[in-house]
Amino acid sequence: xxxxxxxxxxxxxxxxxxxxxxxxxxxxxxxxxxxxxxxxxxxxxxxxxxxxxxxxxxxxxxxxxxxxxxxxxxxxxxxxxxxxxxxxxxxxxxxxxxxxxxxxxxxxxxxxxxxxxxxxxxxxxxxxxxxxxxxxxxxxxxxxxxxxxxxxxxxxxxxxxxxxxxxxxxxxxxxxxxxxxxxxxxxxxxxxxxxxxxxxxxxxxxxxxxxxxxxxxxxxxxxxxxxxxxxxxxxxxxxxxxxxxxxxxxxxxxxxxxxxxxxxxxxxxxxxxxxxxxxxxxxxxxxxxxxxxxxxxxxxxxxxxxxxxxxxxxxxxxxxxxxxxxxxxxxxxxxxxxxxxxxxxxxxxxxxxxxxxxxxxxxxxxxxxxxxxxxxxxxxxxxxxxxxxxxxxxxxxxxxxxxxxxxxxxxxxxxxxxxxxxxxxxxxxxxxxxxxxxxxxxxxxxxxxxxxxxxxxxxxxxxxxxxxxxxxxxxxxxxxxxxxxxxxxxxxxxxxxxxxxxxxxxxxxxxxxxxxxxxxxxxxxxxxxxxxxxxxxxxxxxxxxxxxxxxxxxxxxxxxxxxxxxxxxxxxxxxxxxxxxxxxxxxxxxxxxxxxxxxxxxxxxxxxxxxxxxxxxxxxxxxxxxxxxxxxxxxxxxxxxxxxxxxxxxxxxxxxxxxxxxxxxxxxxxxxxxxxx
Amino acid sequence: xxxxxxxxxxxxxxxxxxxxxxxxxxxxxxxxxxxxxxxxxxxxxxxxxxxxxxxxxxxxxxxxxxxxxxxxxxxxxxxxxxxxxxxxxxxxxxxxxxxxxxxxxxxxxxxxxxxxxxxxxxxxxxxxxxxxxxxxxxxxxxxxxxxxxxxxxxxxxxxxxxxxxxxxxxxxxxxxxxxxxxxxxxxxxxxxxxxxxxxxxxxxxxxxxxxxxxxxxxxxxxxxxxxxxxxxxxxxx
Numbered sequence: 001x002x003x004x005x006x007x008x009x010x011x012x013x014x015x016x017x018x019x020x021x022x023x024x025x026x027x028x029x030x031x032x033x034x035x036x037x038x039x040x041x042x043x044x045x046x047x048x049x050x051x052x053x054x055x056x057x058x059x060x061x062x063x064x065x066x067x068x069x070x071x072x073x074x075x076x077x078x079x080x081x082x083x084x085x086x087x088x089x090x091x092x093x094x095x096x097x098x099x100x101x102x103x104x105x106x107x108x109x110x111x112x113x114x115x116x117x118x119x120x121x122x123x124x125x126x127x128x129x130x131x132x133x134x135x136x137x138x139x140x141x142x143x144x145x146x147x148x149x150x151x152x153x154x155x156x157x158x159x160x161x162x163x164x165x166x167x168x169x170x171x172x173x174x175x176x177x178x179x180x181x182x183x184x185x186x187x188x189x190x191x192x193x194x195x196x197x198x199x200x201x202x203x204x205x206x207x208x209x210x211x212x213x214x215x216x217x218x219x220x221x222x223x224x225x226x227x228x229x230x231x232x233x234x235x236x237x238x239x240x241x242x243x244x245x246x247x248x249x250x251x252x253x254x255x256x257x258x259x260x261x262x263x264x265x266x267x268x269x270x271x272x273x274x275x276x277x278x279x280x281x282x283x284x285x286x287x288x289x290x291x292x293x294x295x296x297x298x299x300x301x302x303x304x305x306x307x308x309x310x311x312x313x314x315x316x317x318x319x320x321x322x323x324x325x326x327x328x329x330x331x332x333x334x335x336x337x338x339x340x341x342x343x344x345x346x347x348x349x350x351x352x353x354x355x356x357x358x359x360x361x362x363x364x365x366x367x368x369x370x371x372x373x374x375x376x377x378x379x380x381x382x383x384x385x386x387x388x389x390x391x392x393x394x395x396x397x398x399x400x401x402x403x404x405x406x407x408x409x410x411x412x413x414x415x416x417x418x419x420x421x422x423x424x425x426x427x428x429x430x431x432x433x434x435x436x437x438x439x440x441x442x443x444x445x446x447x448x449x450x451x452x453x454x455x456x457x458x459x460x461x462x463x464x465x466x467x468x469x470x471x472x473x474x475x476x477x478x479x480x481x482x483x484x485x486x487x488x489x490x491x492x493x494x495x496x497x498x499x500x501x502x503x504x505x506x507x508x509x510x511x512x513x514x515x516x517x518x519x520x521x522x523x524x525x526x527x528x529x530x531x532x533x534x535x536x537x538x539x540x541x542x543x544x545x546x547x548x549x550x551x552x553x554x555x556x557x558x559x560x561x562x563x564x565x566x567x568x569x570x571x572x573x574x575x576x577x578x579x580x581x582x583x584x585x586x587x588x589x590x591x592x593x594x595x596x597x598x599x600x601x602x603x604x605x606x607x608x609x610x611x612x613x614x615x616x617x618x619x620x621x622x623x624x625x626x627x628x629x630x631x632x633x634x635x636x637x638x639x640x641x642x643x644x645x646x647x648x649x650x651x652x653x654x655x656x657x658x659x660x661x662x663x664x665x666x667x668x669x670x671x672x673x674x675x676x677x
Numbered sequence: 678x679x680x681x682x683x684x685x686x687x688x689x690x691x692x693x694x695x696x697x698x699x700x701x702x703x704x705x706x707x708x709x710x711x712x713x714x715x716x717x718x719x720x721x722x723x724x725x726x727x728x729x730x731x732x733x734x735x736x737x738x739x740x741x742x743x744x745x746x747x748x749x750x751x752x753x754x755x756x757x758x759x760x761x762x763x764x765x766x767x768x769x770x771x772x773x774x775x776x777x778x779x780x781x782x783x784x785x786x787x788x789x790x791x792x793x794x795x796x797x798x799x800x801x802x803x804x805x806x807x808x809x810x811x812x813x814x815x816x817x818x819x820x821x822x823x824x825x826x827x828x829x830x831x832x833x834x835x836x837x838x839x840x841x842x843x844x845x846x847x848x849x850x851x852x853x854x855x856x857x858x859x860x861x862x863x864x865x866x867x868x869x870x871x872x873x874x875x876x877x878x879x880x881x882x883x884x885x886x887x888x889x890x891x892x893x894x895x896x897x898x899x900x901x902x903x904x905x906x907x908x909x910x911x912x913x914x
Contacts, residue, residue, distance in 0.1 A: 167785070170778045174771045174774055176773075181770075183732075183757065187782070188754045
């Protein structure tokens with residue numbers, strides 16, 4: 001009975017409290033700004049590390065450090081984010097907001113890694129009042145757990161009062177309904193958005209500081225991924241309802257404790273306990289996936305918020321471009337102008353470029369967001385390692401296509417944000433519970449720890465030969481995509497992206513189109529992963545295909561792909577090599593190393609300015625027209641607001657003008673009407 | 678009050694959505710304490726004119742004056758706090774807030790919640806019965822009453838109304854325009870955009886016809902009656 005209480009009340013509620021705090025921050029920002037902040041956990045992580053720096057490293061008293069982090073740093077981060085980034089996203093498409101906040105996540109993780117390098121030292125953040133306990137029903141409960149619970153309840157009460165009882169809170173909710181109408185009521189929408197981001201950051205920081213001491217590892221990635229728990233809890237509340245969000249946090253806490261209990265007690269034998277232990281880390285991912293599937297979805301979209309066009313280059317043009325590409329690859333591989341390490345990296349770049357091409361099909365043409373493409377690449381690599389080069393390549397592509405279709409099934413009715421979340425959950429599940437190190441799939445072992453050796457295709461084992469194989473594969477896929485784009489499947493994809501509801505009324509089968517797109521994209525990504533594994537030959541493993549860990553993580557890969565443009569294949573031609581060269585440039589010029597690590601994240605954030613990608617923007621800049629000369633330039637903007645105007649019978653225009661005369665002001669009226677009448 | 682200038686004045690206003698210009702130099706004057714009806718067919722630029730006047734859209738050229746002040750570039754929320762009340766097309770309410778919370782939003786313009794509620798409930802007792810109800814679940818007429826409560830409660834100097842009659846039963850439209858006339862009698866200057874011309878002509882002092890992004894005719898409602906049919910039926914001017 002004691003252990004039961006320990007697990008299902010103390011542990012579970014402590015975890016639930018933290019998830020609730022984190023998730024409520026997520027809900028507040030989403031509900032008031034319409035931006036789902038993927039970087040929520042990263043902000044919390046950054047603040048937790050700042051707290052560690054101040055309280056442990058610099059020896060400040062804990063409470064001062066806490067006040068500085070929660071009430072100075074966190075609101076400041078929120079304010080800056082709002083001013084610099086989020087405000088511009090008010091009318092952006094969902095895809096853009098997803099990419100921008102993922103860019104922010106990546107940038108924060110890299111920044112934390114730079115300021116607090118990992119590996120050399122192990123950091124520990126102690127609990128509040130460590131060692132102090134209070135007896136409840138004969139059980140020792142740590143002060144930390146008590147503090148967490150009280151905090152969660154306080155947050156719930158404060159948010160409720162703020163959002164429903166204060167005018168500011170009502171305005172925050174009103175602006176979500178209708179931003180323009182809020183302004184017509186006299187609400188400054190920018191101020192509302194600042195407040196909500198400051199509040200969201202503070203809640204993220206609070207969650208980060210509370211959870212850091214009870215985590216097994218205090219590392220940026222571990223803390224950032226904890227936000228998945230917050231996503232899951234927030235999803236239970238459909239990103240709107242705070243009470244349901246708190247319920248979601250409790251469900252998650254109990255679920256984790258159940259798995260922990262099975263593991264600790266060894267219920268169901270050794271294997272079951274081990275599996276439970278593995279599942280514990282991915283409990284939030286599982287809950288997120290389940291909730292997303294069960295959740296009633298919005299109806300079919302009327303039309304996408306922002307229409308953009310994927311260009312339709314002719315097959316001839318693309319064929320010539322690809323001949324040039326393959327020839328260029330041959331020169332690089334053969335001539336010896338480029339060092340061996342650079343060629344090695346460029347080979348990785350071509351393989352990852354193929355993974356990027358899968359996004360061109362799925363997201364660029366079809367408008368479906370997927371963060372699972374690096375995961376599919378991992379499956380391709382796994383199969384090719386298990387089944388040998390030729391058979392594995394074919395089997396890998398087929399298996400990936402099948403898994404892609406399977407993943408798409410629950411995603412059929414999902415749209416942008418939910419799709420991004422569920423594919424991210426899937427990729428994380430893959431890397432922790434399938435081909436990562438785990439108890440259930442012991443047969444993947446050398447791969448799971450990044451130590452597998454993969455053979456290349458017989459007869460094409462040489463470095464140059466295989467480099468060319470990859471370049472030709474890349475070129476062929478580009479041509480395939482061009483054919484698709486110009487054909488009927490491409491038109492169906494475009495139609496699905498532009499207006500799902502119009503497609504339905506035309507009798508177009510959205511289900512089949514979506515499944516085909518997902519399957520084909522997964523197959524392309526799988527091929528890319530398999531080629532990457534063969535190119536590397538040794539020490540292939542989970543680290544090559546992880547979303548956030550490893551030297552070339554998956555989320556930055558997706559960012560770079562989107563930044564270089566996913567509406568044409570040309571983005572991947574440039575994006576692949578650039579992605580692998582960034583860290584390489586860092587090793588050549590150590591002064592640039594930090595910038596290079598930050599680059600993908602910053603580029604993703606920059607997408608807020610330019611949602612069509614870099615290649616698109618260059619093209620756009622040629623098309624932009626000059627301000628026409630026959631119109632007079634726009635009149636001057638008035639920075640100062642005049643005083644309140646009265647209706648007739650009250651202080652009027654006449655009086656204001658008299659006042660201007662008295663004060664000698666002449667700026668009140670513009671030139672053309674200044675003449676007396 | 679003889680020499681008082683116009684409450685709202687637009688001179689040579691041009692405005693564009695992206696590269697497409699929809700207002701090609703609109704001149705429009707709303708004299709103090711009068712009702713001006715802005716009429717015209719679909720796509721004439723009536724709503725855009727209103728958006729420019731209320732600060733929601735920048736004018737690419739020309740001037741907007743409120744009570745004799747040049748207000749180009751002033752944000753809509755600033756104009757709202759100055760006393761320019763805009764009821765936009767299609768129910769100017771927040772559908773997921775309750776009636777009370779909707780009324781509370783009006784207080785950003787300056788008046789106290791007590792004043793807002795008092796005026797709203799005197800005029801529309803039905804809103805009082807629905808005070809705790811989420812506004813999106815009200816009937817169309819009730820929603821428009823809630824929107825009009827802002828015109829009553831915020832004590833504006835200038836009132837801009839866009840398509841008040843849209844999707845409402847003729848009886849309710851009549852009631853709402855009766856209210857507009859009442860507000861005008863209190864000295865408020867009103868600009869009404871309507872496609873459904875008959876509804877507003879009885880209330881208006883001046884009517885302006887807009888076509889193809891320009892104000893093409895101005896006059897008393899009686900004078901313009903004949904021109905109206907030509908405008909709507911697409912005869913060239």
